[in-house]
Amino acid sequence: MCGIVGYIGSSKASNVLLEGLSRLEYRGYDSAGLCLLEDGVIEITRSVGKLVNLKEAVKDRDFKATAGIGHTRWATHGKPSFENAHPHKSKNISLVHNGIIENYLLLKEKLTEKGYSFKSETDTEVIAHLIESLYEGDLLKAVQAALAELKGSYALGVISEKEPDKVIVARKDSPLVLGVGSGEMFAASDIPxxxxxxxxFVFLEDGDVAEITRNGYTIYDAAGSAVDRETKNIDWNPVMAEKAGYRHFMQKExxxxxxxLIDTIRGKYSLESGDVFFDLxxxxxxxLKDITRIVIVACGTSWHAGLVxxxxxEKFARIPVEVDIASExxxxxxxxxxxxxxxxxxxxxxxxxxxxxxxMVxxxxxxxISICNVVGSSIARxxxxxxxxxxxxxxxxASTKAFTTQVASLFLFAMYLGRQRETMSAGESREFLKELVGIPDKLEHVLRLDGEIEDLAKKYKDASDFLYLGRNVNYPIALEGALKLKEISYIHAEGYPAGEMKHGPIALIDSELPVFVIAVKGSVYDKTASNVEEVKARDGIVIxxxxxGDTELAGKADHIIEVPDVPEELSVFLTVTATQIFAYHCANLLGLDVDQPRNLAKSVTVE
Incomplete structure (x- = not known):
């Protein structure tokens, strides 16, 4: 949530900042703003709504500034409004902020007593006035002193008219990276x-404060000591973050x-020995040999991956596993x-x-152990x-490829544990690995069903409710399929274990309710087929x-989506992709913002 971009160099800062903010739109936001040091004077431009409004506000301005900060805001303290949009200013100092300051009301009272007036409802404006109140000719020291009084989370970008040759950045419990260029420096809340x-890139650690200039950077830890942080080269191609001809990023992903999947599993297994390798x-x-239980903790889609x-x-390594929602x-x-x-x-x-x-644990x-996609992120470090x-x-x-790669990583890790604990034989491992290696090709088959699934979306996009049912390893896919539909199409959908349908949800079934049933062959196929009978007996619509090749359900369901024959454990890759495609087309056909659904953010960095 929220996006920060900072720049100092020789290029037009306005161009760099607007481009950077455009690449952070996926994080979710409700307002945006720029702060530029134009001829040594702070100039702030802000707008409510999408970034296009900010671009419209500055399109006729010929900015010369080569230093500045930009921000996209997702409202926490104070409603989305022009006054609450970042950047915020106090006399000669301006800043942008991601995070939440927990003691801002107490600080606001103290600053009000000192004569500072507030124009917004935000906790961020408090930081600006606090830094200004502590400024004695050294912006770095003023920021460090202010941070000592803050309680909560923050990523900050700070500039001052009195020290136009630098930008000060800091982070605690909110991501911030430095980008190292030639004669220029960047700061951002995310790499793209x-x-x-x-x-x-240089990944700041919690408590770090950095002073960046055109010629480089110096990082100080929470104690104020200069420290070195490892630089990392990121091999993502910028083109990877573009739509590559697809209508939306979600469709591309x-x-x-x-x-x-190929990139995720590559180099982690041997088909010859049946072994799995991890750089632990x-x-x-x-x-690991002394572990007696495992707890998987995550949020949203990642929680569903944990359930899989x-x-x-438990199957491969015979270790009891709990899966929990992190906020609980x-x-x-x-x-x-x-x-x-x-x-x-x-x-x-x-x-x-x-x-x-x-x-805590x-x-x-x-x-x-963490499973994540971003090198150098806080959880990874x-x-x-x-x-x-x-x-x-x-x-x-709405996450798609992150989910399937998380599931692939968990599958391999389960096999790794099984081989380490000798609860899985080399022969069993080889057979599963052969099947896993074939999944990308089987996925291509599912992707070719796009037109067929789009036709289903055309038929049911106006439904007010959906029920998703699954059993065993596909129960989490029912949850994930329902989540995708409601995230991007705003259609109410509920995922449920198929066997629990008669314990409540069956009361909802009538001739108007579409029911998505995941009924691939496997250990619970017959049970799931019985659940389909129960839905049809009450005039429900079954997809x-x-x-x-399934002929039994073809005669019972109203619509079928056929996926390739794979072991039950690996069917999740195919079934979830079908539900992703359906959700995508529903949202697109309804004319909604698929990539940036309302009220949602890509990275939830506050509670």
Whole structure:
């Protein structure tokens, strides 16, 4: 949520900032603004709504500034409005801010007593006045002093008319990276914002404050000491973050899943030996033999991936697994020790609730592995070991390829544990690996069903409600399919275990209710087929995802989507893709903003 871009160099800062903010639109926002040091004087332009409004506001301005900061805001304190949009200013200082300041009301009272007046409802304006009140000729020191008084989370970009040759940035519990160029420096809340200008990045750690100039940067830790942080070269191609001819990023990312899966599993297995390989730390590898239980914690789509992972780990490694929602888990009386393996799943690696839960159990002695997509993210850095999904940039807010690569990573990790614990034979492992390697090709087949699924979307896009049913490993896919539909089409949808239908949801079924049933062949096929009978007996509309060649359900369902025949455990890759395509077409046909659905953000970095 929210996006920050900062620049200092020799190019037109307005162009760099607007381009960067455009690449951060996927994060979700309701207003935007620029702050430029024009001839040494701060000039702020803000707008409510989409970034196009900000571009319209500045299109006739011939800015010369070569330093500035930009922001897209997602409302937390104060409604979306011109007054609440960033940047905010106090005399000679201006800043942008992501995060939440918990003690802002107390600070606001103190600053009001000192004569500072407030024009917005935001906690951010408090920071601007606080820094100004502490300024004594050194912007860096003023920012450091102000941060010592703040409680909460922040990523900051700060500039001053009195020191126009620098930008000060800082972070705590909210992502911020530095981009290193030649004679120029960048700051951003996510890599894609400045990837077209540099591939060299420095990931700030919690408590870090950095002073950036045209010639480089200096980073200080929370204690004020100058520190070195590792630079990383990012191999994402800027073109990877473009639509490549697709109508929407989500459509492009659905179609990228075969490639993303190949990149995720590549180099992690041997078909000859049946072994699976992960680059885990030595200490973690040694401790795995003593693990007695596993807890997977995540939010949203990543939580659904964790539910699938539970099936895999318990089947292959015979270890009990709990899967929990991070925002619930972190507020319970936790039971964790050195025999617990904690798996954190997050596409961005910055999900606030997941990060907080991870930190709590880590302090209690648990071993921590993370599964995420962003190199150098907070969750990745603070884990004992990390499994990267290699999905590449995922711009659409509704996650697609991140989910399937998370599931692939969990599948391989379950097999890894099974081989380590000798609960899975080399022969069994080889057979599953052969099937996994074939999944990208099978996915291509599902993608070719796009037109057929679009026709279904045309028929049912105006339905007010949907029910998604699944069993066993496909129950989480029912949840995920329902989530995708409501996220981007705003159609109410509920995912349910098919066997639980008679315990409540069956009361909803009538001739107007479309019911998506995932009924591929496997251990629970007959049971699921019975559930289809129950729906049809009450005149419900059945859309069934079935295995190619299924004749039994073809005669019972109103519509069928046939997917290739694969082992039940791997069917999730095919069934979830079919539900993604259906949700996409419903939203597109309804004329909605598929990539940036209302009220949602890509990276949820506040509670």
């Amino acid at each position: 914002a400045v990837l077209s200008h540099t591939r060299t 659905i179609n990228e899943q075969p490639r993303a 730390s030595k200490d973690l590898k040694e401790s 992972g539970k099936f895999y780990i 888990y972190r507020y319970r009386d936790l039971i964790a020790d050195e025999k617990l393996l904690f798996i954190a799943i997050s596409q961005s690696g910055e999900t606030a609730d997941t990060l907080s839960a991870m930190r 880590k302090k209690m002695g648990a071993k921590v 603070e884990s004992h070991s990390v499994i990267y999904t290699h999905a590449g940039p995922e711009i659409g807010v 069934a995802i079935v295995t190619e």
